[in-house]
Amino acid sequence: MNAIIEVKDLVKQYGELNAVDGISFTINKGQCFGLLGPNGAGKTTTIEIMEGIIKPSSGEVLYGGKPAGSDIAQQIGIQFQHTALQDFLTVKETLNLFTSFYQHTVSHQRLIELCDLKDFLDRDNRLLSGGQRQRLLLALALINDPDIVFLDEPTTGLDPQARRNFWQLIENIKTQGKTVILTTHYMDEAEQLCDDVVIMDKGQVIERGTPQTLLNRHFKEIFIYLPAAHVSQSTIDENGWQLEGERVAITSSNVEATLAALIAKQVSLEGLQVKSANLDDLFLKLTGHSLRE
Numbered sequence: 001m002n003a004i005i006e007v008k009d010l011v012k013q014y015g016e017l018n019a020v021d022g023i024s025f026t027i028n029k030g031q032c033f034g035l036l037g038p039n040g041a042g043k044t045t046t047i048e049i050m051e052g053i054i055k056p057s058s059g060e061v062l063y064g065g066k067p068a069g070s071d072i073a074q075q076i077g078i079q080f081q082h083t084a085l086q087d088f089l090t091v092k093e094t095l096n097l098f099t100s101f102y103q104h105t106v107s108h109q110r111l112i113e114l115c116d117l118k119d120f121l122d123r124d125n126r127l128l129s130g131g132q133r134q135r136l137l138l139a140l141a142l143i144n145d146p147d148i149v150f151l152d153e154p155t156t157g158l159d160p161q162a163r164r165n166f167w168q169l170i171e172n173i174k175t176q177g178k179t180v181i182l183t184t185h186y187m188d189e190a191e192q193l194c195d196d197v198v199i200m201d202k203g204q205v206i207e208r209g210t211p212q213t214l215l216n217r218h219f220k221e222i223f224i225y226l227p228a229a230h231v232s233q234s235t236i237d238e239n240g241w242q243l244e245g246e247r248v249a250i251t252s253s254n255v256e257a258t259l260a261a262l263i264a265k266q267v268s269l270e271g272l273q274v275k276s277a278n279l280d281d282l283f284l285k286l287t288g289h290s291l292r293e
C-alpha cells in the first residue's frame, strides 16, 4: 500500500507542555484512518497541523512524499465539528456559495446523490435536523473533490439511526478511493469504519494497527455475564469473579470450559451474556480511563 500522508517526529509545544510529543505514523491511500485518544491527548493539535491550520514546533507532514504547500486547502476537505452555516441560505444556496471558494469543484448533482441531500435542498440551514446538517457539512467537505477528507467527530449528537446513515455515507466516500481521516469518541464507529487506528495519550502514540489486530493483541479472553442472583457469593469468591452491580463478570479464555463448569455447579444460565472485548475495553486497558470520560 502506498502512503498518502507521512507524519514524521511531530512535536507541538505550548510553553512547558508538549501537546504533541514526537509522533510518527503513515496513512495509506484509500483507507479510513482513525485518530483516537482521551480528552487532551493531542488529537486536535495533530489534525490541525496535518490540515496546515497550525505549525508544528518541529517535525513535518508529507503529502505524497512532499511537504504540504500553501495550496493544501485546495487538495483536502475538512468537516469541522462546529462549522457555522449561514442563516437565511438554503442548502442549495450554501452549496453554490462554497463552490465559489474553489478552483476545481465536483458537480452538485454528484454531491447531492453522495450525501443524500435531495429531500431538503430548498430548506433554510436553520431548519435542518442534526443528521441533515452533518450531511450538508460532509457535502461541503467534498465540494473540491479532495483525495483526503478530514472528519472531526462527525456523528457527535446524532441519534443511532442518523449515525448509521452517516456511516453508510463514509463507506460510499471510501469506495470512491478517497482517504478518510476520522476522529471520534465512539469506539463502535471506529471499529465499524476504520481500517487502521492510532491511539494517542499524553501527546504520544501508544498503539497502532487495525481494530481487530489491536484487540487480538491485548485480549485473549471473552467476557461472560450472569445475573448476580444466580451465583452464590462463595462461588464468586472461589473463582475470583467480579461482582459488577446486578451481574457477575467472568473473564474466560475458554468459553466451553467455563460454561461446563457453571453447569456442573448447577448455576442457572438464564440471562447469560457473552461479549468479546471491544475498543472501549482496549481503551480502558491502555489509558486507564474510558474515552468518554
Ligand SMILES: Nc1ncnc2c1ncn2[C@@H]1O[C@H](COP(=O)(O)OP(=O)(O)OP(=O)(O)O)[C@@H](O)[C@H]1O
Pocket: 014, 017, 019, 037, 038, 039, 040, 041, 042, 043, 044, 045, 046
Ligand atoms: N492553543 C493552545 N495553547 C495552550 N495549550 C493548548 C492549546 N491547544 C491545545 N492545548 C493543550 O494541548 C493538549 C492537547 O490538546 P488537544 O486539543 O490537541 O487534545 P485532544 O486530544 O484533541 O482533546 P479533545 O478530545 O478534548 O478535543 C491539551 O492539554 C490542551 O489543553
